Amino acid sequence: MTEYGRGPGSEPWHPEDPLYGDGGWEGQEAQAARSPYGGQPQQHPQQPQQPQYGEWGNGPQPGYEQGQQQYAQGQQYAQEQHQQYGGQPPQQYAGQDGQGYPGQGGPQYDQNGQQYDQDGRPYDGGWNPGGQQHQQHQHQHQQHQVPYGGDPNDPYDGQAATYAGQQSDYYGTPDAYPPPEPPGRRRAEPEPEPRQESQRTDWDPGPDQGEHAFFAGDDEADDDGADDPQDRRRGKGGKGSKDEDGKKSRSGCACLVVSLVLTSVVGGAGYFGYQFYQSRFGSAPDYSGEGTGEQVTVVIPKGAFGSVIGQRLKAAGVVKSVDAFVSAQARNSDGDKIQAGSYLLKKQMSAESAVELMLNPKSQNNLVVREGQRNVTVYEAIDKQLGLDKGTTAEVAEKEYRSLGLPDWANDDSDIKDPLEGFLYPATYPAAKDMKPEALLKDMVAQANKEYAEYDLEGKAEELGLENPLQVVTVASLVQAEGITHDDFRKMASVVYNRLKPTNDVTNQKLEFDSTYNYLKGQSEIDISVDEIRNFDDPYNTYFYKGLPPGPIGNPGKDALKAAVDPDGGAWMFFISIDGKKTDFTRTLAEHEKLVKKFNERRNKG
Template sequence: MTEYGRGQGSEPWHPEDPLYGDGGWGGQQAHPGQQSPYGGQPQHYPEQPQQPQYGDWGTGEQAGYGQAQQHYQYDQQYAAQTHGHQQYPGQGDHGHPQDQGYHQQQYDNGGWATGPHQQVSYPGDPADPYGQQTGAYGGGQSDYYGTPDAYPPPEPPGRRRAEPEPETDWDPGPDQGEHAFFAGDDDDDGDEPGDRRRRDEQRGRGGKPKKRRNGMACLVVVLILGGGVAGAGYFGYQFYQDRFGDAPDFAGDGSGQQVTVEIPRGALGYKIGQVLKDAGVVKSVDAFVTAQANNPDGQKLQDGVYTLQKQMSADSAVELMLSPESRDNLIIAEGKRNADIYRLIDKRLEVKEGTTAAVAKKDYKKLGLPAWALNQPNVKDPLEGFLYPSSYGIAKGQKPEGVLKQMVTRATETYEKLGVEKKAASLGLEDPWQLITVASMVQAEGTSHADFRKMAEVVYNRMKPGNPQTNGLLEFDSTYNYIKNQSKIDLSLSELRNYDNPYNTYFHKGLTPGPIDNPGEDAIKGALNPTDDGWYYFISLDGRTSEFTKTNAEHQKLVDKFNASRNN
């Protein structure tokens, strides 16, 4: 390899040189000075000072792909040593006119020419490594500036003037005498001539003038920030009211305008409050829920029909709903027989008496009875025991079958919840139907809920065929009264024991063919969980409580006491 600066020595490249002709990367044969495969620039001669392949970034001189960069003095030195006045690209000022034609012939032969005459490029300023660099595929493109004067030859290093530092758009900021926000850049008062000139030159070079920032921008920002603060305050207030403030509420006991509302079954506080709010009774659901929670009896509110007033305070609405005065429901009491319930439904629906009973007799299989309650023999009324005691919102215009179906559904759901079907066999019963029958007797004979478990044990003990006390007879006055559709207390033994009817437990052993009333939940629970104390007899001396005994002798003493109190 030759050293830099010798300027003599080696012969031109030999045709067998691997970089000559087909040995180069471009796959094309090249004459001396022909384009390099790196992008259209000629190969260097061996005696030429060798440039670093990728440029020397420390000196600002770069030999990139497609550009051989050299100093001016090297151009003059090697121009005399070229064969056939051969020139390097970028030295057209110092060659001969025929040299340009020679270069044109080279491009044509190499397939890179793009026109009849190619402008030769001049070397770029060493301080600007990209200033005159051509593209990899653009070695033959035209000079868009139209004249070689656009590219004056570089001066020798000794005669070069120091390049001024490029100007930028950097804003000196507030420390240089301009406020970063409020200062107007268009005002040149106080600027030195050099500053204005530099500003004008910057704009002349295509630099964008700085935007004018004045008081209007400040006003817009203030308005936006003010609106944001106001909005945040409003929503913050709403959030506080929703979480911690008092719910909207009316004052007083109402406007005097009555309104009827129906609370659906299973409705809880929020649902009840929504119904009342929609009807205009209370002002907000939250106010009602709060009032219900604050009332000691608030959880006792039931479904049904209520007569209230519009614009009531939530507290007064809760109190009125807990009062019987507001209830407009059909109340079915525990132990009520079906015959009585049919008459109550007819009256509430304002239909002819007997209408509901006829529907029950005809369509009882369509009203939702469970399978175990169907097809029972010798039953007086298949719906007995399934018109569940509760409060029902019933009003004129409804149909009897709809009301009956609602009651049967309530009973079926309650029995399923309490496990009637699952526990019947463990109590020695044939099916759940018998369990409901036991519960109906417990409901009819018991005088209080405290009696129900003892009363259930009396039934189960007497049902045993070999019991030494009653010999399998239940002997309940309530069964005789049921078949007679009456409720008498003073019944003679001769009357009771001589009436042949499946429902007369003085005449037939065991249970009646079906329930004799509609038991409530406590009576059903008593039948499901009887005591185990050996009770066989019971009597109520005051009509409010019952006394239980285990033997007939003990029982007879109480009977004599009762008769003495009645002067019998």
């Protein structure tokens, strides 16, 4: 027996079979007309049956009544056999379920004991195909149509029950799928006709495979829930369906977005194209004329290139663009001579006018500290540059020197006349009218710290036999004051170190420099009497005291500082300049006395 309860025949009868109810079973009705019980009339009560309805009509489904009749006949025969054998069916008549109704595994008997086969013919012990087929169908019918609704999970259970009207017709509900058609009426399912764009519903994925097509005008993005299945089968839109105005609005938004994107792309390309053209071929933006009457001070840092200068001028409102200034500076033959410093310029000047004014010394608001210059001279220059009363800057330096940024090793001697001496580094500093003197002094001290940091002054002091870094700066100031040219500096440094040696028995470790006496006197004299200079008691008088003065006597420059940390190593002990342009150095006193004689002769003639 097959999975669907088929016998030797070709048609299924199982109610759950998808082909159940087709017209191929109509031939069984003729067999059912003949009594399988040896001509005995069918004596059984007629139970009301639940009609089965097919797709092709409202009458009973073909083949269903046959199964009901066979079931009733089997029930009647089982009762008769039960009465004949005293309530116990013969073992040879018992089927698989132990019920002795016909068709369950043996020949059939009438009331007189005559054996008959399934077709009513006398049974000769052979095999009856028809009976076997009927037996198998009877058995399957019993197993799957249990009376009185035995299986609650079977949708067809209880359809043969005697309680009419208690079972629903599953094919008659609106939600049921239509039952299969008989084989003779079956036909290939037609191909679905392609729908027009207007027939598509909002649940139809369409040509975009169900993805959300923004630019296609699809409006399913606004759906709030699933569509009703009935609406989908009938081609109706669900909750998210939109009217024609909604689709047009969505399409209009998409077009607007595309237009904005294209406008941005075209506009951006045009802007950058214009900038590229201007940077390569166009003239830079520039003012015209010599500017307005409003003046502004611009500070140019040291080592600034043309582009940096142009940025400073543009930020101050002097020029209109950096490119215009760079171009004007390149066109001017002296444009590369613009130096660091402070410049008094006008606003909204043409780049060419700005370059010319910056080359004019009158526009420079700068203060220059020269090499070897004493602090007292620098203070006076600051007062003049800033328009202050004479002595203002000197008073500020005396009171506020501790807050101006001096290094820790500065001012370690109470005999120092000016703690800032040697720390106002020679350079050019911006000095506008609105500046304060302490700001300028801070800039100078900061520059000195920066320059001195390039040398290991502490290490050099120990190497040269000096007490501290301040003495290295002091030696540099002496070299700067006594030397005439930079070529003299290294030999002059050797003179200082040789006279400081304990083995010096010529000057007895005295430097005997006129520059130290002039410093304490605040003068710059050459002709000083021996009696005056040797008898003036002051720590800065090197004719009176041995060794170095308490501190620097001026502000040494870079070359003097280099010579102080790296003397030439010669045994020079004396020096003199006969013509005031060249310095002659000697090792012995005799050689020196000869040069002194020449100096006096030249001086007497002159």
